[in-house]
Every structure is written in structure tokens, then in C-alpha cells.
Amino acid sequence: MHRLPARPLLLAASIALALAACGAGSEDQVLAIPPAPADQGAAEVVAAPAVAAFVDTAFTNQRGDARYATLATNAGVRVLGGFLQVWKPLTEIVDAGVGADAAAGFPAVLPSAWSGVPNDGSDGGTIVNAAVHAANIDYVVRATAARTPAQALQAYLDDRRAKGYSVTDGLGPLTAAWRAAAQQSTTITAIADDAGVKLYNDGGNNTGVGGAANPGFGAVVDLVNLVGTNGSTEPAKRFYKYARPYRWSGAVQVLPALVPAKSSTPATDGGFTSGHAAEAMRDTLAMAYALPERYQELISRGLELGEARIWAGMHSPLDVLSGRIHATAVVAANLADPANAAKKSAAVAQAHATLMAATSTTADSFPAYAQSGAGGDRFADHDVNRANYLRRSTYGLPLVSAAGAPAVVPKGAEVLLETRLPYLSEAQRRVVLKTTALPSGSPVMDDPEGWGRLNLFAAADGYGAFSGNVVLAMDAARGGFHAADRWRNDIGGTGKLVKQGSGTLRLAGNNSWSGGTELTAGALEGDSASAFGSGDVYVSGGTLIANAPAALQLAGRYTQLAGATTLELDLGGGARGSLAVAGDAVIAGGTLHIKFAGGYQPKAGEVLTVLTAGRLTGRFAAIEVDGRSATPSYSGSALTLTIGG
Known part of the structure; x- marks a missing residue:
């Protein structure tokens, strides 16, 4: 809060309010004080769309049910239903539940068997929008051909290192303190000389040590793990049956050090949606909830890991941007669950108490330290982060529908801003999400609930319109x-x-x-x-x-x-x-x-x-x-x- 200096130099004493209208000093007229700006009416209210809500049906997204998942039966499949405008998977009609499926506006179908190798594109489904599909794969061709050594290293680390550990560098000056408090570890720190012929797996502990075994930070680790509940991407992979980019085009250059990581069973190795990208976004959203002083930097790191999957040649833009959408809905569902209220507040309090102690900061100085850029913070530039976030949200793919459609806000999505904009009401946070939403028309992003168009980076910067x-x-x-x-x-x-x-x-x-x-x-x-x-x-x-x-x-x-x-x-x-x-x-x-x-x-x-x-x-x-x-x-x-x- 602003305070005047302790000993200001007073240069003018109090004066009467009966001053001249010209302000020049004569006192023959009374000062005319205008009214306050006119009342503009009731604040905007953003209702949830009248469709099945992910936050109410997240429990349907179960890995074990992947074989039988449909848009009507699985929330994780449904939230990515816009992909059907680009690609239609090979399906088989089922008798049971046809009425319910039809009433929900979805076909009563199950994914049928496929080899996972597209050849001419007919095995596993049908290309619906050739321009978008071609741009999607061509993006990977160009990205892998232009891959820099730094991108190659990042791609390898983000593939083989546990995601929960990898994304903590989005914490900048707080990275070391977070890793120490979480007791995180990794065994993947570089590309081994024989990585091209030997598969290395991370022997670390991913998000760290949670629960009572870590009394100083266990609640924070538990929150990061908690938001992965009902977060499997397997049902979507099995339903959509969209191949990895290197199976679509021989011009895609998979990172040589990651060749041993390529699956030998393509039929169970779909590219859409990216599990790595989804997990990274889940982790960073949970961390951003606990530590909102690094909100934009953390979610920027989450999307960067998604792009690293493209640099690796392992995934396409549609694979990774759908991971953002899927993860956002999953995290919101878990944070909005009343059963997790105490766990959320405990994690926020513990994160701040422990990290302030570790960095010798106070409640007043901690925010500035978190944003200080100290320690080689790769995410210190807000404008660069914003540009990258926007680019990684759509990858510039051709539109599949008209731009300019009004934004809708999913039920429960406002919880994602609960700690970042704590002085706003839930209703106000919903307006923030609406007024900062991404434009319509991009592939996969126009789901009926509005998850795809959420722009959390912009939302963290407040309203877009009053x-x-x-x-x-x-x-x-x-x-x-x-x-x-x-x-x-x-x-x-x-x-x-x-x-x-x-x-x-x-x-x-x-x-x-x-x-x-x-x-x-x-x-x-x-x-x-x-x-x-x-x-x-x-x-x-x-x-x-x-x-x-x-x-x-x-x-x-x-x-x-x-x-x-x-x-x-x-x-x-x-x-x-x-x-x-x-x-x-x-x-x-x-x-x-x-x-x-x-x-x-x-x-x-x-x-x-x-x-x-x-x-x-x-x-x-x-x-x-x-x-x-x-x-x-x-x-x-x-x-x-x-x-x-």
C-alpha cells in the first residue's frame, strides 16, 4: 500500500473550497464539482453453458475404460471432440446406449482396431480437413529440420526426465528452493553418448516426497499429484487413433537420442493427445495455484514442454495443444471438488511459508523476489512469455470455423484463478476468463464448454473488458x-x-x-x-x-x-x-x-x-x-x- 514519506515538505496550506472557476485565485465563484461517472448498470454475469460439464463428469475419464470410451460416455474424449472436424477415426456402431448418445448429440460409436501405421491415411480413420492435417504434420517436419542444439537438449530432457521435476525450472529464482523442499530428484541431466542406442529412464522421484513423510512441503507435493486424478489421456488416444507424426511422414526427423523411445507397438501408441504435454500442464497449473506469484511463468513452462514434444518429432501441434485443453479441464475438476478444499489451502500456506523461509524473504518481499529474474530465469520476460503462450495455443494452424464467435466459460473454470485473483469473486473471475478468451475457429479449440479457448496467461493479467x-x-x-x-x-x-x-x-x-x-x-x-x-x-x-x-x-x-x-x-x-x-x-x-x-x-x-x-x-x-x-x-x-x- 502506498504511504507518504515520514517527513514530507509541506508547501501549501489548506485553502477554502470557494475558488474561482478559472483557478487563478479570485474567490467570486463557488467551485462547481461534477458528479462521479454515471452508473453503468449491473456487472456482467457469465453463465455456464447448458451442456454436460467436465467438472461434473471427470470421473468417467478412466484409463481402464479406454477401449469403450466414446464422446457420450467419457469426459476426456468429449472435451477434445473438435478434432472430428479434422480427423474421423474408424469406428464401429454399438447397440447399447444409442438413444442416450443421440440425445447428447454424439454418435454411438466405439473405436475399432487399427494398426497405428497410417500409410495413405486410411488405416485408422479418415482425414476430414486435409489442409489442417497437412499443416499439422508439416509443422513437425519444419520444426525437426530446424531444431537447434538447445532445443534438442530440451526435447531429450523433457522426454526422458520426469515431468514433475522438469517443469520446476519455470519457478526461476525459486527452483532450487522448491526442489529441495519437495525432495525431488532426477537421474537424467544430459544426453548420454550412447542414448541413440540405449533407452534411459529417470530413476528420480518426479514430483518429490508427499504426505507426512515431508512435513515441510508434503501438502504441496500432494496437491501436484492430486490434480492428476481422472487425468488419463489413454481414452482419447484409443478413441481418436491418430498416428504419431513420424508415422505420417518420413521427413519428420525424430531426435536421434530418442529413437530407442519409439514404441514398437504402433496400434497402442496414438499421438493424439500427448500424455507428456497434458501431464506438464497439470503439474504447472497445480504449482501455479500453490504459488501464484509465478503463475504465468509456470504455465508458460507447461506449454514449452508441449512444444519440446514437437522438437523431438514425437508429437504434432494438434497432439500437444489438445494436451493443454485436456489438462486444464482435469485440473479445474480436481480444484473445484469441495472434498479438496482443505488440501488446497494447506498447500498454498505451506508453499509460501517454506519458500519464504528458504529464501529469507517476508510476505512483503517474497513477490518481488519471485519476479526478480535471479539465477538465470528463462521466463523473466513477460512479453516473450505472452507471445510464446499465444503461439503455442494454436500453432497458427488453418481455421476450421469462423473467427469472432462469442466465448463461453466452462462450469468451474473460475477456480483456476482462485489464488491468482483472490480479491475477485467467482462471478468476476468468470468474466475475466470470458473477456480474455482466445479467438474462435482454431482446430480442436471450440469445444461446447469453452475449455479450448481459455487463455490463462491473459486471465492472470486481469479483465479484458468492462x-x-x-x-x-x-x-x-x-x-x-x-x-x-x-x-x-x-x-x-x-x-x-x-x-x-x-x-x-x-x-x-x-x-x-x-x-x-x-x-x-x-x-x-x-x-x-x-x-x-x-x-x-x-x-x-x-x-x-x-x-x-x-x-x-x-x-x-x-x-x-x-x-x-x-x-x-x-x-x-x-x-x-x-x-x-x-x-x-x-x-x-x-x-x-x-x-x-x-x-x-x-x-x-x-x-x-x-x-x-x-x-x-x-x-x-x-x-x-x-x-x-x-x-x-x-x-x-x-x-x-x-x-x-
Whole structure:
């Protein structure tokens, strides 16, 4: 939470509110205070689609039932049903349950036997969309031909090393502490010289030691293992019968060190969906739930392991992106299960207590340490992670249906943001998922529930659009993201943001929402020029902070009421950190606090234009400048400060 310096330099005493409309000092008119931005109506509510919910039927996805799985009987098969727009497996009609299957909108079929070797593509099924299928296999051909040594090493490690161990490098500065606390181990650390002729298996312990045997971290390990319940990809493999990419094309170059890992029984070795990719995503989603300070980095690592399967030549893009979809639904089902509530909270508490102790951090310093980039963090660049996440979500494959269809949000999916956006309600998290969803039309992704289009990376950066009144209450006393968070999405819509509570929210997107912003308590920080959209900004309590690289632009009006209100400008030279209001700026009192950011220090006698407006009326009751004296000068359109010593 923002606090003023202990000994501020007070430069202007309280002034009467009966100030001239021009703001120049005469007192013959009463200051006209505009109303707060208009009420935009009830907040958006996103209902669950009226279809069978994965979270209610996850128990049907059982490895032992793989031979008899259908879209109507198995949730893991059903969630990937969009693949039928690309590939139709060879099937056989069954008599029992035809009515139920038909009522559910699915064919009453079972997968029939196949050799696993496609030859001309007819053995095992029929290519429905030749363009998508060709692009899918060609992607692997090109990726394996251009494979770098670093990708080759990553592909080998991610194939032979246990996935639970492998993905922990997504923790960056916390990797060593996590592995030590979990008591994880691996025996795969490099590519052996004879790996091309000898198969090496990991003799480590994957996710580590759970339960009572690990009193300091066992609950965390248990959570990672727990989310794999009902997570088998075997039913999908057996139903869809889509071959590995190297069986489709001899131009696919399987990593030589992984040749011994190729199955000798193709008929039981389907490529769709990738078990490695699904397990990696399950593990990283569980870790991100327990440690949301690394949420985006961890799920980025989960998708990277999926791409490593393509570099290896073992899987195609459709194989691995379907692993993301399958895993997301499985994890949500387990996290949403009321029976696991205590296990979830125990894991979150234990993860933070143990890792803070291991890194000599506190609740206040831990988030910054987790994001510090220390120790060669491969996932330190947010923008690179975001670009990779988007690319790995679709792999640029041809569309199978029109783009622009409205997004739907699966029942229970909001639980995936429970620790990342803890200050939002379940209903608000569902709106976040809807407003950040991936575009429609890509292969496999338009399942009826909406699992395929979830963009959890973007969702971790907050809303994508406001509709109605979006009321945000953050309680700094609860710590973590309750105390401070940053939204980096470009927020659109016609809604209104109302910031309440003692916490601090930073907005860093190229925002355009039009319903306005009202700050009643805590702090609201603008880290981009258009942070507050295109509407009015109204401060009735708390601190509004301008910390943009250039001037913070307000397209409408700015109003600051008297009392416990502060406008903080973090100046950095030029227009950085200043406030530019296109409409009226009405200052009915409160405090102006000037800070100097990034080592910037103006010269004595320098005149700084800190606030401009279409029309400026009123004055601040107090002006505080960190470490310097200053003399204010108001005009009808600007406030300048002459800096002293």
C-alpha cells in the first residue's frame, strides 16, 4: 500500500473550497464539482453453458475404460471432440446406449482396431480437413529440420526426465528452493553418448516426497499429484487413433537420442493427445495455484514442454495443444471438488511459508523476489512469455470455423484463478476468463464448454473488458495479491471501474473502456499513458498515481475531492509521470504528492509542468515534494512547480 514519506515538505496550506472557476485565485465563484461517472448498470454475469460439464463428469475419464470410451460416455474424449472436424477415426456402431448418445448429440460409436501405421491415411480413420492435417504434420517436419542444439537438449530432457521435476525450472529464482523442499530428484541431466542406442529412464522421484513423510512441503507435493486424478489421456488416444507424426511422414526427423523411445507397438501408441504435454500442464497449473506469484511463468513452462514434444518429432501441434485443453479441464475438476478444499489451502500456506523461509524473504518481499529474474530465469520476460503462450495455443494452424464467435466459460473454470485473483469473486473471475478468451475457429479449440479457448496467461493479467459496474475491493491487510496487483491487458468495453479497499491496483495496458473510473480507497496506479481508458476519473478517496513513461492521459474529466485524497505524480523527466487531462480538471482539495523516479532530480529553479487540462479549476489543499522545496503556480489550464533547493 502506498504511504507518504515520514517527513514530507509541506508547501501549501489548506485553502477554502470557494475558488474561482478559472483557478487563478479570485474567490467570486463557488467551485462547481461534477458528479462521479454515471452508473453503468449491473456487472456482467457469465453463465455456464447448458451442456454436460467436465467438472461434473471427470470421473468417467478412466484409463481402464479406454477401449469403450466414446464422446457420450467419457469426459476426456468429449472435451477434445473438435478434432472430428479434422480427423474421423474408424469406428464401429454399438447397440447399447444409442438413444442416450443421440440425445447428447454424439454418435454411438466405439473405436475399432487399427494398426497405428497410417500409410495413405486410411488405416485408422479418415482425414476430414486435409489442409489442417497437412499443416499439422508439416509443422513437425519444419520444426525437426530446424531444431537447434538447445532445443534438442530440451526435447531429450523433457522426454526422458520426469515431468514433475522438469517443469520446476519455470519457478526461476525459486527452483532450487522448491526442489529441495519437495525432495525431488532426477537421474537424467544430459544426453548420454550412447542414448541413440540405449533407452534411459529417470530413476528420480518426479514430483518429490508427499504426505507426512515431508512435513515441510508434503501438502504441496500432494496437491501436484492430486490434480492428476481422472487425468488419463489413454481414452482419447484409443478413441481418436491418430498416428504419431513420424508415422505420417518420413521427413519428420525424430531426435536421434530418442529413437530407442519409439514404441514398437504402433496400434497402442496414438499421438493424439500427448500424455507428456497434458501431464506438464497439470503439474504447472497445480504449482501455479500453490504459488501464484509465478503463475504465468509456470504455465508458460507447461506449454514449452508441449512444444519440446514437437522438437523431438514425437508429437504434432494438434497432439500437444489438445494436451493443454485436456489438462486444464482435469485440473479445474480436481480444484473445484469441495472434498479438496482443505488440501488446497494447506498447500498454498505451506508453499509460501517454506519458500519464504528458504529464501529469507517476508510476505512483503517474497513477490518481488519471485519476479526478480535471479539465477538465470528463462521466463523473466513477460512479453516473450505472452507471445510464446499465444503461439503455442494454436500453432497458427488453418481455421476450421469462423473467427469472432462469442466465448463461453466452462462450469468451474473460475477456480483456476482462485489464488491468482483472490480479491475477485467467482462471478468476476468468470468474466475475466470470458473477456480474455482466445479467438474462435482454431482446430480442436471450440469445444461446447469453452475449455479450448481459455487463455490463462491473459486471465492472470486481469479483465479484458468492462461491462456494467466492475467493483473491485482489495484488502491490503490480507497480503499478497490482495495488497498489490498489476493488470497488463488492454481493457475495452463500456463499463465503469470502481476501486475500493486498501490495496493497490496498477493498470498497464492500452486501455479504452469508456464508463469511467471511481477511486474510493486504497491506490490506483496508471503505468501507461492510457491506463484509465476514455472516461472520466473521479477520486473521492485514496491515492491516484501517475507512473507512465510519458504523461498519463485522461480523455475525459479529472475530479479530486477534498479530504483523504491524493494525486501522486512520479516524475522522471520530460513529461514522464505528469498528468494531462483533456477535459476539465476540478481540484476541490486533497494532496498533490510529487515523487522523483528513476534517479531523476530537477535543477533548482527549473519549472515543471505537472498537470495540464482543458480547464483547470480549484487548488490542492497541500502539495508535497520529496526532498525539495517548490513554488506552485496555477493557471486556467495548468499547474507548474518551480523547484527550489
